[in-house]
Amino acid sequence: xxxxxxxxxxxxxxxxxxxxxxxxxxxxxxxxxxxxxxxxxxxxxxxxxxxxxxxxxxxxxxxxxxxxxxxxxxxxxxxxxxxxxxxxxxxxxxxxxxxxxxxxxxxxxxxxxxxxxxxxxxxxxxxxxxxxxxxxxxxxxxxxxxxxxxxxxxxxxxxxxxxxxxxxxxxxxxxxxxxxxxxxxxxxxxxxxxxxxxxxxxxxxxxxxxxxxxxxxxxxxxxxxxxxxxxxxxxxxxxxxxxxxxxxxxxxxxxxxxxxxxxxxxxxxxxxxxxxxxxxxxxxxxxxxxxxxxxxxxxxxxxxxxxxxxxxxxxxxxxxxxxxxxxxxxxxxxxxxxxxxxxxxxxxxxxxxxxxxxxxxxxxxxxxxxxxxxxxxxxxxxxxxxxxxxxxxxxxxxxxxxxxxxxxxxxxxxxxxxxxxxxx
RNA sequence: AGAGGGGUGGCCGAGUGGUUUAAGGCGCACGCCUGGAAAGCGUGUUUACGUGUAAGCGUAACGAGGGUUCGAAUCCCUUCCCCUCUGCCA
Numbered sequence: 388x389x390x391x392x393x394x395x396x397x398x399x400x401x402x403x404x405x406x407x408x409x410x411x412x413x414x415x416x417x418x419x420x421x422x423x424x425x426x427x428x429x430x431x432x433x434x435x436x437x438x439x440x441x442x443x444x445x446x447x448x449x450x451x452x453x454x455x456x457x458x459x460x461x462x463x464x465x466x467x468x469x470x471x472x473x474x475x476x477x478x479x480x481x482x483x484x485x486x487x488x489x490x491x492x493x494x495x496x497x498x499x500x501x502x503x504x505x506x507x508x509x510x511x512x513x514x515x516x517x518x519x520x521x522x523x524x525x526x527x528x529x530x531x532x533x534x535x536x537x538x539x540x541x542x543x544x545x546x547x548x549x550x551x552x553x554x555x556x557x558x559x560x561x562x563x564x565x566x567x568x569x570x571x572x573x574x575x576x577x578x579x580x581x582x583x584x585x586x587x588x589x590x591x592x593x594x595x596x597x598x599x600x601x602x603x604x605x606x607x608x609x610x611x612x613x614x615x616x617x618x619x620x621x622x623x624x625x626x627x628x629x630x631x632x633x634x635x636x637x638x639x640x641x642x643x644x645x646x647x648x649x650x651x652x653x654x655x656x657x658x659x660x661x662x663x664x665x666x667x668x669x670x671x672x673x674x675x676x677x678x679x680x681x682x683x684x685x686x687x688x689x690x691x692x693x694x695x696x697x698x699x700x701x702x703x704x705x706x707x708x709x710x711x712x713x714x715x716x717x718x719x720x721x722x723x724x725x726x727x728x729x730x731x732x733x734x735x736x737x738x739x740x741x742x743x744x745x746x747x748x749x750x751x752x753x754x755x756x757x758x759x760x761x762x763x764x765x766x767x768x769x770x771x772x773x774x775x776x777x778x779x780x781x782x783x784x785x786x787x788x789x790x791x792x793x794x795x796x797x798x799x800x801x802x803x804x805x806x807x808x809x810x811x
Numbered sequence: 812a813g814a815g816g817g818g819u820g821g822c823c824g825a826g827u828g829g830u831u832u833a834a835g836g837c838g839c840a841c842g843c844c845u846g847g848a849a850a851g852c853g854u855g856u857u858u859a860c861g862u863g864u865a866a867g868c869g870u871a872a873c874g875a876g877g878g879u880u881c882g883a884a885u886c887c888c889u890u891c892c893c894c895u896c897u898g899c900c901a
Contacts, residue, residue, distance in 0.1 A: 431861050435870040442870090445882045449829040452881090464881045471881085591891095634858085755859095765858085 388492040388752050391424045404498030407505060407714040423488040430484060434477040441470045497749040499714050500723040506713030519706030522732050522788050530733040531783040532664030534790060538810050553669035560810045565778060567804030569647050572674040572775055575699050576645035581676060584646040586625035589616040594628040597754045599720055609651050618651035623772045626677040635758040635768055642679035665779035672778040678771045685769035689745045692773045693725050696741050699775060702800045705784050706730040722747045733787040738780040743773030
């Protein structure tokens with residue numbers, strides 16, 4: 388969430404940013420936040436004064452009891468009783484005010500970067516780079532869901548039997564290819580200085596709140612009721628929450644992590660070719676990048692991440708394009724996001740395989756993730772993340788783009804990981 | 812899962828109702844001392860909110876949340892976590 392102080396001091400900038408996102412009743416919401424903050428400050432001051440007085444009197448009571456002046460003590464006790472009533476009222480008012488303020492802040496999305504194009508939907512995203520020639524497939528080319536069946540490398544029906552739709556079983560060379568991709572991605576990331584982590588796949592409520600999936604996106608996560616844990620929809624949650632309530636030391640920067648995890652998403656409400664085959668699953672694998680940066684370095688870090696992901700796709704020789712998301716398509720928490728899409732030749736469409744974002748201090752504010760600046764003052768750090776990469780759609784594109792009369796060929800860079808060069 | 816013991820500052824650790832303004836130690840920073848360093852000595856060393864131009868001042872925080880009391884690290888309740896033993900288990 389945004390910092391109240393930032394909203395108060397930069398009201399016009401905030402309103403302009405929210406207008407870009409077409410947020411309804413923005414100025415009303417912002418005014419109410421400013422008003423609530425004012426009330427909060429006043430109430431805090433009033434309460435502190437009363438508590439200060441109460442503390443002073445309590446000490447005096449103690450001394451009177453010690454010296455045996457019971458009647459004096461009792462007089463003060465009566466006085467404290469009235470003060471206590473007042474402080475109770477004020478403290479309730481303060482709690483109430485803070486809750487209202489937080490709830491109001493939760494509704495305000497992040498302010499888009501000036502680079503973010505105007506626009507209402509994905510149609511307004513701007514392509515900033517295209518790479519690779521779209522492959523011309525041979526006449527018998529098929530979509531991946533037919534190929535995986537033909538070569539028996541991914542079994543959707545089996546997954547339905549075991550669990551339900553959207554939980555495929557990878558078999559034989561399919562499983563091996565999946566594992567090869569994971570290892571390849573992790574190696575690329577660690578070579579680029581990202582520390583590899585293995586993190587829990589279930590997280591508690593505090594972590595869900597920290598990165599902002601809770602409370603609003605509760606329905607999109609699988610929940611273990613008895614223990615009150617959530618299955619992670621992305622490893623961003625466990626990785627970023629390492630830094631919840633942390634003050635990072637100067638020497639720790641830059642902080643670069645990568646992790647492979649399965650991701651679990653309930654994703655209700657989609658249909659048709661969007662969910663066909665590997666296009667959208669309830670469980671899928673992903674290798675993630677997370678960076679914690681000093682504010683002055685975060686955009687350099689974002690560019691590095693984009694460059695890094697592009698390099699991987701080029702090594703795989705998958706045609707891709709990079710989109711700069713427009714304000715209307717930009718995620719709630721993001722300031723600037725680049726989406727990577729690869730060309731799925733047999734489907735004749737682009738598939739999103741990575742999303743790289745700078746959240747600036749929006750996430751850090753909820754996480755209470757800070758660092759000390761040059762003057763020794765605590766400042767919120769910046770958080771960034773990106774996929775490198777989401778497995779299923781890479782699989783889909785690979786299988787489709789690399790098919791020919793002989794079967795599905797394996798990109799050269801992966802062959803030392805798979806140990807075979809064709810699936811047939 | 813059962814029984815028992817714990818959770819105090821960056822770290823160790825004292826503290827069972829009232830000058831706790833959380834002892835003492837370690838670490839760290841600065842200063843003195845020194846040719847230089849170590850040792851020694853001195854000073855300082857949390858976070859959040861409020862207030863103030865600032866120095867500072869006020870409030871809150873002893874795992875978390877409630878309660879008792881004029882007053883709680885200390886007593887009571889709830890809850891989370893850690894350790895030991897027993898059980899179960901890859």
